[in-house]
Amino acid sequence: MTERTCAHNSTTFQKLRYYYENREEAPRKHKERGGLVLAVMGCDVPDEILLAGNFFPLRICAGSHIEESSPAAYLEYAFDPIIRRQFTRLVSGYYDDFTDLLAISNSSDVLIRIYYYLRELNRMGEGVKTEPVFIDWLFTHFMIHEERNEWTLHRFIHTLEEIHGATISEKALRDACVIMNNNRAVLREFAALRTPAEGLSRITGPEALIVTGAGFFMEREEHTALVKALCKEAADWPVVHLPKIFYTGSIQEDTVLYEDLLSAGLNVVAEDHDWGSRSFHMDVDLSFSPVPAIVERYMLRMPSSKKAGISERTQALLTAVGESCVEGVIFYLNEYDDAASWDYPVQKKHLDEKGIPSAFFSRMPYPYEPDKQITQGFTALAGMVKEVVR
Amino acid sequence: MNEQRDPKGVRSVKRMEAAGTASAYQKEWYRSLQKRVAAGEPFAYINADVPMEILRAMDIPFVVNQWWSAICSAKQMSASYFENLKRNGFRDDLCSYCAMALAGALDEHPENGPWGGLPKPTLAITRLTCDCQGKLFELFANQYGAAYYPMENTVPMIAPDTWWEKAADRWEELYEPERLDYAVEELRALIRFLEMETGRMLKLNQLRRVMSLVNEQEYWYKKARDLIAETIPAPVTITDTVNAVMQAQWQRGTKWAAEHARRFYLEIEEKVKKKEYAVPNEKIRLMWIGRGLWFNLGFYQFFEEKYGAAFVWSMYLAMGADAYIRNGHEEDPLRALAARFIGMEDFLHMPPWNSFWFLHEAKHNKIDGIVYLVPENCVQAVEGSYFIQKTMEDAGFPVLMLRADPVDARKWNQNSMTIAVENFITNRILKR
Numbered sequence: 001m002t003e004r005t006c007a008h009n010s011t012t013f014q015k016l017r018y019y020y021e022n023r024e025e026a027p028r029k030h031k032e033r034g035g036l037v038l039a040v041m042g043c044d045v046p047d048e049i050l051l052a053g054n055f056f057p058l059r060i061c062a063g064s065h066i067e068e069s070s071p072a073a074y075l076e077y078a079f080d081p082i083i084r085r086q087f088t089r090l091v092s093g094y095y096d097d098f099t100d101l102l103a104i105s106n107s108s109d110v111l112i113r114i115y116y117y118l119r120e121l122n123r124m125g126e127g128v129k130t131e132p133v134f135i136d137w138l139f140t141h142f143m144i145h146e147e148r149n150e151w152t153l154h155r156f157i158h159t160l161e162e163i164h165g166a167t168i169s170e171k172a173l174r175d176a177c178v179i180m181n182n183n184r185a186v187l188r189e190f191a192a193l194r195t196p197a198e199g200l201s202r203i204t205g206p207e208a209l210i211v212t213g214a215g216f217f218m219e220r221e222e223h224t225a226l227v228k229a230l231c232k233e234a235a236d237w238p239v240v241h242l243p244k245i246f247y248t249g250s251i252q253e254d255t256v257l258y259e260d261l262l263s264a265g266l267n268v269v270a271e272d273h274d275w276g277s278r279s280f281h282m283d284v285d286l287s288f289s290p291v292p293a294i295v296e297r298y299m300l301r302m303p304s305s306k307k308a309g310i311s312e313r314t315q316a317l318l319t320a321v322g323e324s325c326v327e328g329v330i331f332y333l334n335e336y337d338d339a340a341s342w343d344y345p346v347q348k349k350h351l352d353e354k355g356i357p358s359a360f361f362s363r364m365p366y367p368y369e370p371d372k373q374i375t376q377g378f379t380a381l382a383g384m385v386k387e388v389v390r
Numbered sequence: 391m392n393e394q395r396d397p398k399g400v401r402s403v404k405r406m407e408a409a410g411t412a413s414a415y416q417k418e419w420y421r422s423l424q425k426r427v428a429a430g431e432p433f434a435y436i437n438a439d440v441p442m443e444i445l446r447a448m449d450i451p452f453v454v455n456q457w458w459s460a461i462c463s464a465k466q467m468s469a470s471y472f473e474n475l476k477r478n479g480f481r482d483d484l485c486s487y488c489a490m491a492l493a494g495a496l497d498e499h500p501e502n503g504p505w506g507g508l509p510k511p512t513l514a515i516t517r518l519t520c521d522c523q524g525k526l527f528e529l530f531a532n533q534y535g536a537a538y539y540p541m542e543n544t545v546p547m548i549a550p551d552t553w554w555e556k557a558a559d560r561w562e563e564l565y566e567p568e569r570l571d572y573a574v575e576e577l578r579a580l581i582r583f584l585e586m587e588t589g590r591m592l593k594l595n596q597l598r599r600v601m602s603l604v605n606e607q608e609y610w611y612k613k614a615r616d617l618i619a620e621t622i623p624a625p626v627t628i629t630d631t632v633n634a635v636m637q638a639q640w641q642r643g644t645k646w647a648a649e650h651a652r653r654f655y656l657e658i659e660e661k662v663k664k665k666e667y668a669v670p671n672e673k674i675r676l677m678w679i680g681r682g683l684w685f686n687l688g689f690y691q692f693f694e695e696k697y698g699a700a701f702v703w704s705m706y707l708a709m710g711a712d713a714y715i716r717n718g719h720e721e722d723p724l725r726a727l728a729a730r731f732i733g734m735e736d737f738l739h740m741p742p743w744n745s746f747w748f749l750h751e752a753k754h755n756k757i758d759g760i761v762y763l764v765p766e767n768c769v770q771a772v773e774g775s776y777f778i779q780k781t782m783e784d785a786g787f788p789v790l791m792l793r794a795d796p797v798d799a800r801k802w803n804q805n806s807m808t809i810a811v812e813n814f815i816t817n818r819i820l821k822r
Binding site for chain 2: 073074075076077078079106108109110112113115116117119120123134136138140142144145148151306307309310311338339341342343344345346348362
């Protein structure tokens with residue numbers, strides 16, 4: 001990636017970039033200092049609870065740049081390729097020497113399968129070193145589901161307490177919620193530089209992914225301080241002379257796709273995946289007790305492509321598109337990450353009615369492999385967006 | 391008894407009267423359903439794992455998604471229906487088993503569908519057992535202007551041994567008590583929704599009656615499954631049983647279905663007494679794991695004459711036998727029903743619940759080899775195929791895994807699939 005001079009010269013940005021690229025360094029250090037590291041699969045394991053329990057939450061990564069060590073013989077082919085790689089690395093023992101526990105949330109259907117499979121592998125003596133802990137959220141917006149989610153989180157907390165023999169107090173939970181709320185607040189402040197109501201963005205899509213993603217691999221309070229500092233610096237960064245677009249679809253654990261979009265003339269300034277805007281959408285409302293407040297945040301934040309219905313997703317997209325003042329939308333789905341395909345025709349219809357151009361890419365290879373057809377598709381979208389802007 | 395050939399699929403030769411009577415009943419029932427809907431009654435379109443016993447007890451007519459999908463597929467309509475998806479901006483390569491009804495709903499001439507097409511539903515109910523299920527039902531409901539209702543699904547944290555021995559009488563032991571409590575709450579919410587939407591009350595005694603009739607029906611399936619398992623050569627094959635069982639299964643909780651199951655068993659028993667065997671030269675007993683090839687049931691019969699290979703087992707009869715009966719339901723029918731419907735996903739799609747059951751059934755049915763259909767475009771059918779295959783192979787049962795689609799005939803290659811099974815029989819079973 002050709003880095004912009006402003007980002008290259010910013011020590012703050014470079015520090016964030018360091019953690020984004022060296023994803024194991026902070027958790028390894030935390031472990032060396034006698035701390036506990038909890039590996040996470042799925043985007044709905046609340047960091048608030050892990051921080052309250054003095055765990056370092058570490059996101060398991062697919063590691064697209066790393067050659068897959070062995071074929072994931074345990075998994076069927078109809079499996080989200082990112083989850084497939086995450087599972088393969090996990091089972092290969094890659095994380096064993098610096099993680100203590102594994103928590104999985106049912107953020108997608110294949111993650112439920114992963115939980116079953118890991119449990120079964122453990123029973124057979126072929127699995128990961130610890131029994132995975134599972135969080136079984138219910139995402140439908142009915143009161144009985146909220147009620148059960150509160151029970152589920154209490155059970156999760158109780159399980160963590162049992163495993164490590166230490167109580168997670170309400171005060172610790174509240175303190176952790178404050179840490180995470182502060183973190184989300186600065187990320188939203190930074191996001192505002194991406195999405196000015198008028199004019200162009202000061203941040204590129206890849207830069208934003210780095211700033212947001214670094215938080216998953218470093219101490220949160222340090223991340224908050226760095227992003228806060230960067231907000232001041234970046235307010236004076238030069239604008240990016242490209243149309244602003246919204247990205248909806250498969251998660252992006254690295255910057256390569258956003259870089260190619262940038263090269264094609266499109267700057268992603270907001271997204272609905274968990275390595276971007278969705279991760280800092282909505283705070284925990286601390287006027288309530290921590291557990292019910294955490295439940296509300298994870299149930300009601302920007303809906304995920306996997307767990308929400310068509311109308312909810314469509315409304316969320318239109319809201320996000322309006323709030324981020326974008327000029328176009330890209331739908332991008334990896335092969336076997338298909339659920340959002342059902343949302344697309346309805347969403348497109350509404351975008352068309354608003355005169356917002358969009359393009360749909362499905363069954364995309366993972367790791368991302370640019371080819372002529374994909375590049376032409378990006379360029380075509382850029383052309384449509386420029387036409388509308390003109 | 392004639393055989394009709396199709397470019398993609400082959401219709402089966404019918405050997406059981408029960409299959410014919412079930413089909414005839416379904417047609418008659420469907421006509422009456424159309425009349426009831428035309429007269430303004432509510433009509434629900436539901437997914438297979440929705441606790442239909444509630445609707446039965448409330449006398450709300452309903453059609454089951456997977457049954458309708460199988461009917462559309464058997465009528466060779468899948469190709470044109472999936473074209474409808476494409477024409478309307480949807481992908482046509484996803485969720486074929488569950489998207490058929492939506493595809494049909496998009497047809498310009500829905501009345502040309504099977505048996506005059508699907509009447510206009512007023513309710514669409516599903517369980518959120520995969521990431522796409524809710525989306526499909528919401529789209530379907532919107533297409534018809536029906537009220538959409540999703541039921542949540544929970545994940546078991548325990549995996550009890552030998553569920554099939556406990557399901558009928560010790561069903562409380564299969565689930566964490568809280569999970570069962572919650573499932574009852576979910577049922578209560580569904581009932582409230584239906585009562586408000588239809589103005590009909592769920593009468594608990596009526597539900598008890600329905601539950602008793604289901605138990606009676608499944609009792610006969612258990613006897614039938616056991617009889618087939620223990621009779622060599624087998625009196626019937628899955629081609630004979632799947633339609634007879636599944637059509638009646640969608641009518642479960644009715645007197646007709648219980649009586650049909652009894653006659654179904656008696657017909658098989660009669661064949662055993664008369665030594666009428668489905669494949670008189672039976673040399674190989676095969677197990678079919680996965681969804682039935684609804685557009686091509688004749689495929690199973692192809693191997694009978696040439697190899698003496700009989701497909702004697704599929705989940706359709708065996709699930710009826712082992713998974714549905716809930717004795718002692720009278721005291722708390724909602725809890726017993728909850729213990730039925732939440733288990734289906736566990737039993738079928740979660741190792742080791744599924745793999746150990748398949749192994750038990752393979753031994754019970756004296757199976758020589760297993761053909762296992764793994765659909766390409768369905769995450770719901772992602773069920774631990776590695777664990778199933780390993781469990782079976784480790785126990786000495788050879789397994790052939792076929793990548794295929796149970797309803798989308800466009801993706802089926804009769805020649806290559808036939809060769810795959812022939813090679814399996816020749817190289818893995820006969821050479822043992």
